[in-house]
Each structure stands twice: as structure tokens, then as C-alpha cells.
Amino acid sequence: MAQKEAGSSLDTLILRFNAKITELQDLVVARNMYPASSVTDLSAVDTALKAMELQVHAIKGRLREETDAIPKAKKLIDASLRQQKKLQGMSAYVPVYLPERPTMSNLECERGASRETSDQPTSYRSVIVEEEPAALPREKKGRGSPPLWYITSEELDSLSSYMRGRLTLDKINAAVNDIAAYAEANVQLLAAPKKKISENLWEKALELRDIAMTDAAKGKHFFLETDVKGPNLKLDNSGKAILTILRHLGRITETRIGHHRVIILLKKP
Template sequence: MEAKEAGSSLESIILSFNTQISDLQELIIARNMYPGSSIADLTAIDAAVKAMELQIQSIKDTVREESLALPKAKKLIEASLKQQKKLQEMAIHVPSHLTVKTMALQSDSNDHLQPDPSKDNNMSSLGSLKIDEEPAVLAKEKKGRGPPPLWYISGDELASLSSYMRGRLTLEKVNAAVTDMAAYAESTAQLISAPKKKLPESVWERALELRDIAMTEGVKGKHFFLESDIKGPSLKLDNTGKAILTVLRHLGRISEIRVGHNRVIILSKPQ
């Protein structure tokens, strides 16, 4: 019985010994297959793992910051929606094709309409005025004149007109015509105030004619243009254009006067 137990114990020791030898052989084989490079590979793997950990931490920080910013973003969106609603209400009374140049008519200073003091002094010293010089009285007339008025009509004003007068006119068409008329008046004012040396010879006679009209009773000190200046882009001398002029006269935006062979359209300022 004892001999049998001793044999079993010896077999167990031999088996354990053989197992250890097998493990050592596998380790030696593995070392010989990848000599030296295994350490560098492990180091690279470790660096890559650390870099991934840093990226994950950065992602967590970003998510946390975005989560904290959500309440502020919601308030900003609410404020933007309120502002958008206000702008939409304002846009109802402004034509969609309004350009930057046209809008500038309301904000431009009237420097281009101011007289040149040196010219006034020179003129006062002359015994008589030459035809190609600007009259001193015209220089005084230009002083203080502002930009042409852009007095758009509202939907209520258009609706208050009789259906016969209103016809198929829309708020957009009428206000686009108001924009055109302000541009015509601005061009007229520039011709009146421009010195001769800055105008082509072909335009100078027209400038003199406009200056004479500007000094006419009923036109003096006001922004105006001639009916012959009406050439679009929105206001034209067709049936629609004539209907628009009728509506604007009725609503007090313009008045008309005839000077010689010219029909003069005068812009009214808001009361």
C-alpha cells in the first residue's frame, strides 16, 4: 500500500517537472522567434493606449462643457426667434429689392448739397454772373436740404383706398416705386449741385435747366424729379405706373406742378 502511494507521488513530481520543462522550452522558442523587438512593440502599444486614454478624457470634458452650455444656447435661440419675429413684422412695409444705395439715402449727410464758401465770395465780387457759374441764390437754396424722403405706405393705407383706385396694385409694387422716386430725386439733386467741370458737356444744359426749375416757386427747397426721368426699374410710365402715381398723390406722398414743358413731381416729407 505504501509502495503504491510512493509511486503515485513520484509520477506526480515527474509530471510537474516535465510540464515546467515544456513551459521553459516554449519560452525559449518564443524568445528566439522575436529577439529584442518584443520590448519595443510593448512600449509602442503602451504609448498608443495612453494616447487613446487622453482622447477619451478630452471627449468626456467636451461633452461636459457642451452639456453645461445647453441652457445658454436655449436662451439664445429664444431671443433669436423673438428678434426674427420683429424683423418679419418690419419687413412687411419694406420692398424686397431695396438696395444698399437706396437705404443710404436716409443716412447720407447733406454735404454734397452744401455751398462752397470760396465760390460765394468770388461771385459776390463779380459785377455780373456768367451763365456757366452757379448762382449765389442757388447756393443758398441748397444749404440745409437733406436726403430725399423714403416715405413708404402701409398696408392699412393701401386697403383704405377704393377698389377702383387700388386696382391690382400691391404694397410691394407701390413701395418699390417710392424707392425709385427717391433715387430719381437724388440724381436730380446731384446734377443741381455738381460743378460744371465734373459734368460732361452733354449733361450741362440739363443741369442748368434743373437749376432753373429748382428756383421755381412751389419747387424751391424741395426734392423733385421730372416725369421724363421715370424709367424703372420698378416705376414706369405704363398703366401700372400711372395708377401708382395716382395712389401716391392721393396719399400725400407726392405732388405735381408744370414748369414750362416739364411735369415736375415733388416728393413730400412725412408729417
């Protein structure tokens, strides 16, 4: 009985020993398949994976921020579109170009007067000074700049085809610049001192001041029909049609004072 138990224990020990040998053999095979140098590569792969995980996390955060910003961007786009419509509406009231107003400065008047005087002999200069006309009546100051009241595309479209003809919005508004320039030149001449007005403008200055003292033109900006000399407005068929349109739309009014046809600029109410 004791011999049987001893044999059984020996068999068990042999089996365990064989199992241990098999396990060691598997470990040897695994060691040969995955040498120690592969541990470094596996560490590098692990580091790269961790870096990629951090990048993915950052990308997710950025996407979350962009998603939250989409409603704000939509509001900004809507506001920009509304502003664009406002600017387009404003541009309809402004002509393509605004030419500079030709004005007669006091310096030019003074130069003209000195040039006229210097051409005369010295013996006659004293006579000219003594025979100068009496001082012109001073007109009240405060006219300011002439009104620039442009027409709109809606007003142009409201006109009948025979009145509008081939005239464009830019051409009519360019003529508005011209009539304002004529009125500005007359204001400069009215305000110029007597000694600074050249001889060739003296008669016109007297006529303008007589017109400015009338009830129809007092305190208003005006020009004469004879002032119409371009560059955009001329006394041709197109120019007369433009004046008719401006009178019809309430930009100007006309009256006759003496032998002059006077065009008065109206202000926007």
C-alpha cells in the same frame, strides 16, 4: 433524592449538548451554501447600490432645479413671442428688397466732360472754354437724402379696388425707391460744379436749377416726368396708377413749372 437530581442535571446537559450540535450542523450547512467567495460579490453589490443611491439623489436635485426653472422659461417664451409680433409688425413696413440708388457721381461727370473735350480739335478747345456760359447760380446746400416713405399694407387695403387694381405692396414700394433715386440724381446734378458737368447734361442742369429756385420746389427733392425710366416705375398704365396712389396717400405732389411736369417728394410728418 440526590441520584434523581444528578440524573436530571445530566439530561439537561445532554439536551444542551444536542442543541449545540444542531447549531453547529446548521452553521456547517450555511457555510456550504454561502462559500467565502460570495462575500466579495456581496461587497460589490453593496458598492453598486450605494453608487445608484448617489445617482438617484443627483437626479432628484436636477429635477428640482428644472422644476424651479420652468416659470423663468415661461416668462422667456412670452417675451420672445412679444418680440416676434413686434418684428412682424415692423416687417410689414419694409419692402422685400431695397435696390441701390443709381446716382451720378462727380467723377462720372468729370470723365464725361473730359471725353467731350478730348474729342474736339486742339485749335477749338480754347474757343470752347472762352464761350462757356456764365456760372450757374449756386443753390443752398443741405437738402440731404430724398425721403423714402414707403406705404403700408393698411394704407394699400384702404384704397378702393379700382385705384389699387393688381398692384402689390412690393411693387409700389419698389417704385418709391425709384422716385427717390430720380430725386437723388437731380440733387447730384444740382450740386455738381460747372466744369464737371458734361455737355449733354448742361441744358438739363440749367433747367433743374431754374426749377429749384421756384417757390414750389425750393429746398425740396423733386424729379421730372421725363426722368421716369424704370427700372420699376415707367410711364405706362401701371406707372401712372402708382403715381396716382402715391399722390393720393400724400407721398408726392405734382406741379407744372414751365413746360415740365415736376413731381415733388413729401416728407413724413
